[in-house]
Amino acid sequence: MVESIAELRQICRKTKGTLSKEVWVQPFFYIRFLRFLSIYFVKLAIYTPLTANGMTFISMLVVVAGGLLLAFQNPIYSFIGILLIVLFSILDCSDGDLARYRKEASLIGRYFDLWVHGVESTAILIGLTFGVYSSLKSPFVFVFGFVAVSAFLLIALSGALKNYHIQYFATASKSEAILTETRFQKDKKMLGISYYNWKNFFSFFIVPYIILAAIILDIIFPPTTTTFFTYSLPLNWRFAALIMFSFYAILALIVKVRNTLKLRDKLILQEEQD
Numbered sequence: 001m002v003e004s005i006a007e008l009r010q011i012c013r014k015t016k017g018t019l020s021k022e023v024w025v026q027p028f029f030y031i032r033f034l035r036f037l038s039i040y041f042v043k044l045a046i047y048t049p050l051t052a053n054g055m056t057f058i059s060m061l062v063v064v065a066g067g068l069l070l071a072f073q074n075p076i077y078s079f080i081g082i083l084l085i086v087l088f089s090i091l092d093c094s095d096g097d098l099a100r101y102r103k104e105a106s107l108i109g110r111y112f113d114l115w116v117h118g119v120e121s122t123a124i125l126i127g128l129t130f131g132v133y134s135s136l137k138s139p140f141v142f143v144f145g146f147v148a149v150s151a152f153l154l155i156a157l158s159g160a161l162k163n164y165h166i167q168y169f170a171t172a173s174k175s176e177a178i179l180t181e182t183r184f185q186k187d188k189k190m191l192g193i194s195y196y197n198w199k200n201f202f203s204f205f206i207v208p209y210i211i212l213a214a215i216i217l218d219i220i221f222p223p224t225t226t227t228f229f230t231y232s233l234p235l236n237w238r239f240a241a242l243i244m245f246s247f248y249a250i251l252a253l254i255v256k257v258r259n260t261l262k263l264r265d266k267l268i269l270q271e272e273q274d
């Protein structure tokens with residue numbers, strides 16, 4: 001007999017201490033919407049032989065399909081694409097819960113999940129790029145699309161490298177404390193706003209809704225033209241979102257690489273002292 005939803009939340013979710021920190025670093029939307037729905041997909045999966053890695057693979061197919069639909073000029077396809085991307089976000093929360101329920105969590109599963117996040121950003125941004133180009137017919141769209149895709153892929157790679165360093169030194173030192181000590185950093189502020197609030201506003205949990213808003217605005221308002229250096233640049237709201245993503249990705253990549261290098265140096269120094 002499969003447990004009730006309330007019981008599954010207790011079994012599948014992380015410990016209370018870890019969850020309290022998770023709530024601190026994750027946006028309200030993630031906790032109250034995505035993770036609220038994800039447990040229902042876990043319950044459905046329990047009735048099947050589906051593994052956590054299998055659910056991760058399905059989520060990858062879903063987000064690739066969603067990204068492809070963003071490439072069409074017809075807004076109906078784009079709306080369906082956004083729904084698929086939101087479904088991916090829910091399944092992305094479900095696979096970890098399913099792994100905890102089946103007690104099959106593994107390093108391979110963790111890195112596969114990180115790899116799929118790289119696929120996610122690539123599929124969404126490539127789809128958005130072709131969707132904007134089909135509307136504006138400007139080759140400049142591919143410039144910003146290439147920058148955004150490249151930077152987000154490197155961010156995913158840097159995140160995987162950071163997790164590798166954490167796992168390696170945790171194994172070498174035979175201490176699991178490092179896993180939580182390095183995961184939750186002191187909350188910093190920029191312009192009076194929490195660093196995590198800045199970060200989570202542009203997280204890929206929020207990106208589909210930014211794109212959705214841009215699609216709706218493109219339906220309401222016709223494209224305009226602006227001057228970019230000496231070039232005349234056609235512009236619509238989806239293109240503006242793509243430009244914003246590309247500049248954000250560059251800044252986020254710089255911060256991510258810097259933090260990864262600082263963490264590596266800190267862990268090496270700690271190992272030498274031990």
